[in-house]
Amino acid sequence: MRLNPDHFWTYSEWLFERNALRDGAVLSVTLALLGFVVGYIVSVFKYGPSEGFLRVSQIIGQLFTVDLPKLSFRRIFAMAKLAVKESIRKKILVLIGIFIVAMMFAGWYLDPDADSPARLYLVFVLTATNYLVILLGLFISCFSIPADIKSRTIYTITTKPVRPLEIFLGRVFGFTAIGTLVLATMGLLSYVFVVRGLDHNHELVSMDPTDKSGESSYNNRHRHTFTLNSEGRGTTNEVKGHRHIVTKVGDKVVIGSPIDDLTARIPIYAKGLEFTGRDGEKNEGYNVGYMSEYQKYIEGDSLSRAVWRFEGVQPTLFRDVILYDLTISAFRTYKGDIVTPVGGLIHFRSTDGKVKSEDEPFKVKEFQVDRRSVRTKLKGFKQDATGKDIATDLDFFQDIAPNGSFEVVVRCQDRGQYLGMAAADIYLRPADLQFWWNFVKGYISIWLQMFIVICFGVMFSTFLSGPVAIIATVAALVLGFFGFFVDNLVTTTSKGGGPIESLIRLPTQMGSQIEMELGNETLQNAIATADRGILLAVSQLKNAVPNFSQLDTSNFVAYGYNLFGGLLARHLTIAFGYFVLTALVSYFFLKTREMAA
Amino acid sequence: MATSLDQENRPLAHDSDPTQTIVETRNLGKVYRDFWGRKKVQALKSLDLEVRRGEIFGLLGPNGSGKSTTIKLMLGLLFPTQGRVFVFGKEATDVSKNERIGYLPEESYLYKFLNAEETLDFYGRLFDIPADVRRQRIESLIKMVKLEHARRRQLKEYSKGMTRRIGLAQALINEPEFLVLDEPTTGLDPLGTRDMKDLILRLRDEGKTILMCSHQLADVQDVCDRVAILHQGELKELGRVDSLLKIQDLTEIHASGLTDEAKNQIREIIEKSGGKLDRMDNPTTTMEDLFLEIVKESEQRPGRRGGRGGN
Secondary structure (H helix, E strand, C coil), rough: CCCCCCHHHHHHHHHHHCCHHHHHHHHHHHHHHHHHHCCCCCCCHCCCHHHHHHHHHHHHHHHHHCCCCCCHHHHHHHHHHHHHHHHHHHHCCHHHHHHHHHHHHHHHHHCCCCCCHHHHHHHHHHHHHHHHHHHHHHHHHHHHHHHHHHHHHHHHHHHHCCHHHHHHHHHHHHHHHHHHHHHHHHHHHHHHHHHHHHHHCEEEEEEEECCCCCEEECCCCHHHHHEECCEEEECCCCCCCCEEEEECCCEEEEEEEEEECCEEEEEEEEEEEEECCCCCCCEEEECCCCCCCCCEEEEEECCCCEEECCCCCCHCCCCEEEEEEEEEEEEHHHHHHHCCEEEEEEEEEEEHHHHHHEEEECCCCCCCCCCHHHEEECCCCCCCCCCCCEEEEEEEHHHCCCCCEEEEEEEEEEEEEEEEECCEEECCCCCCHHHHHHHHHHHHHHHHHHHHHHHHHHHHHCCCCHHHHHHHHHHHHHHHHHHHHHHHHHHCCCCCHHHHHHHHHHHHHHCCCCCCCCCCCHHHHHHHHHHHHHHHHHHHHHCCCCCCCHHHCCCCCCCCCCEHHHHHHHHHHHHHHHHHHHHHHHHHHHHHCCCCC | CCHHHHHHHCCCCCHCCCEEEEEEEEEHHHHHHHCCCCCCEEEEECCCCEEEEECCCEEECCCCHHHHHHHHHHCCCCCCCEEEEEECCEEECCHHHHHEEEEEECCCCCCCEEEEHHHHHHHHHHHCCCCHHHHHHHHHHHHHHHCHHHCCEEHHHHCHHHHHHHHHHHHCCCCEEEEEECCCCCCCCCCCHHHHHHHHHHHCCCEEEEEEEECCHHHHHHHHCCCEECCCCEEEEEECCCCCCHHCCCCCCCCCCCCCHHHHHHHHHHHHCCCCCCCCCCCCCCCHHHHHHHHHHHCCCCCCCCCCCCC
16 A cells, blocks of 8 residues: 555645645535526526526525525434435345345355455455445435436325425435444454454464564464563564464463554654765665666665655653554565565664664565664763764664654665665554544545445435436546546646647647647637636636545555545545535526426 | 417416415426427426315316326426426425425335334335434224234235225325325225215314325215316316306206196296206116115125116
8 A cells, every 4th residue: 555645734734735624615616606696597487587697696696595504403413314314214224234245155255364354354344335335325315306207106205395405405314324233243243254354363283482583373374583681571473464472371482363463553654755865965766677666776786875854753652662563565686695685774763863872784685564663761872072983872752853853764785686665655653543443534534435425426316317427427426536537637738739739630630749720810710719618617626526546545444444524524524525615506507497397 | 479488487376375376387388308308298388287275176177188297296296397396485396395205106106015003104204304304104004994903914915906905095194285196086986985085184174285196077066066077288267166067058856755736837837938858857866875875784784685677
């Protein structure tokens, strides 16, 4: 899993500095204007220009003067309760049964030899739940209102003092309630499935009394080795993403339940990463030729270094040891001894570089998290007045990071080999969050996706028939998924121009590499301006559909990272934004629709 | 010359006496169009009528005459393409008017997965009625429509008559001032029909205004104070039932205990005075009255056959 820079934005940073609020406001205004214009054009055809304008204005006015102030929670609750009953009587809860059956047979297909069974189990349950719940949301939300219109039960609703928004809200809340029930049940079953599926025990097979090292039995397709300390305690080596605590009770050695497989690390990430080249000068890190620019590389056995800068790290978060995780990759320019990993050196230093710890060697654990630690009381060097390093005992938070700021320096030891890293490849682990809470947060993420699907489904069903509403909802989701493509179109200067220019180029067989020549400069300028306008509008409108790939946070849970509160708050805000958007669109369609037509 | 627009914008009838007019349509028209906006059918043409407080108003007409369209326009289920319709002085599209209206649709379009209690509770909530009042009304309405035995059964198990009765109960949950009944006796047996007609009259006596449309001309004749007859979307007749049905140059005498001699004398008097005797005979009762009488007797003396008709 890769953490992107945008994952670390705080909520306020995202809202204000990254312009989420501004983009949301622009989108709202654009859609409001577009809605007014479309509504007016339709009204002009029906009632004429002046009467049409009056009617559209009336509908907008009534939203704020009557329909919003007179919303009744009793009516909304009644509609929601009806939606729940409808779903239950349509045997929606059978879905839970399907899920249970899927889990019963899942064991057959989940690879027992996987490096990280926990990740495999979690990805399975989260993905299965996600798809099932989104499908559930899609089907229950798209068919309800069209079914009411078809059976004419809607007559008995709209002839009561029910406001259009109440119809929308009742449906959305009702379906969300039933979806929540299904999701919560699936979540609980999944949790039990994962925890029970991963739980296993080992027996002691052999123990060397001299160095107190031992080996466990071979269970669940793996075995562990361990070494006990003088107090008779220890942990096994990490195999398949977990360890076991080993304790000696009397003459007996007890190997406990697995630990570290279901975690929720709360990483403290560096504020920045800088590189120096082989000559010791600052650079942007080497690119070893991969298309992805996520990681940059430092060269082995040279002055090339990677320097992470940490700020505001609280000493109270740590006691005697600072835990940190390293996920560094290696790039070999020669094969060499393929069994021996590429080596590196790591040390911690103060931001002015005058105090630093001793270099600690490490071997790169590719595709794995290297769980490391450094003691707060450590050996290192302090520069004296002449700039000479004097070996001394150090206190991490007094000498290296007196104000919580420090740097981590990594070098590559092997000549001709490279180490690759990105800003998120090292982080401190003050304490882990309870896994179950992270698991719940992962399900909240799925819940948000379901909620958005329900909002869109109900919105489309206010003016489309059930099957068409499903297609429209799925289309909106797919469009959102390919939003990045629209961004590329708008932000990059693509060859061949915008939509109008392309339309001219295609039939005239004009190549995209040559300038368009129409023989009329004014016309060409007009086309270019119109193209820019269209692309700008499209780039705004693509925000009107949700990007589910961004909302999917299941990897955080599966890879054992705490799902940041800021990220979840952003997703909550996005979901609320879509809720408001779909509510308004539904209001206008329900308000202007002839239910008996 | 007054234009249709002038007609639409003239002061409301209720402006002079706002309490007396419940519904007013002005030059009301409806054209159904297809997806492309092409005219399919003109369902209603320039309808002007009023429904007054406290009366039972009947809408009559064959299929496709515009009865249901008129009701749907009044309820805001359709929007007029011409003219306007006011209910309680408000535009028909104004949702707040619905607080004072009860509506029994043609086929009792209710949620089949709910039972009688749930149905009434649901519609009661839509009127924002507090829980205790709702409970009380549900009790009395279920009793009134005689569904105590089936109150917990889902509506999908109901017969057509039972569905009609629960439909009527939901229309009364808000104790409406104005009741719109679309074919209220459809699907009811003669007993149910009689109950429904009695109930309609009782509701009128309680001060409610009722608009009903029906194919059952006898029902309309029995209960309606005024009727409007529509045909092909046009209003053909409007007035009080008694005056519309009265045949001015025909005299009806009902007498009992006359001897044949007395009957002959009556014939002579008619001839002398220049009149023409069309018919003098023993009248027949209506099939409805006969049926009701038999059922009543059967309830009093079970197991015995009547024997009115000889064989």
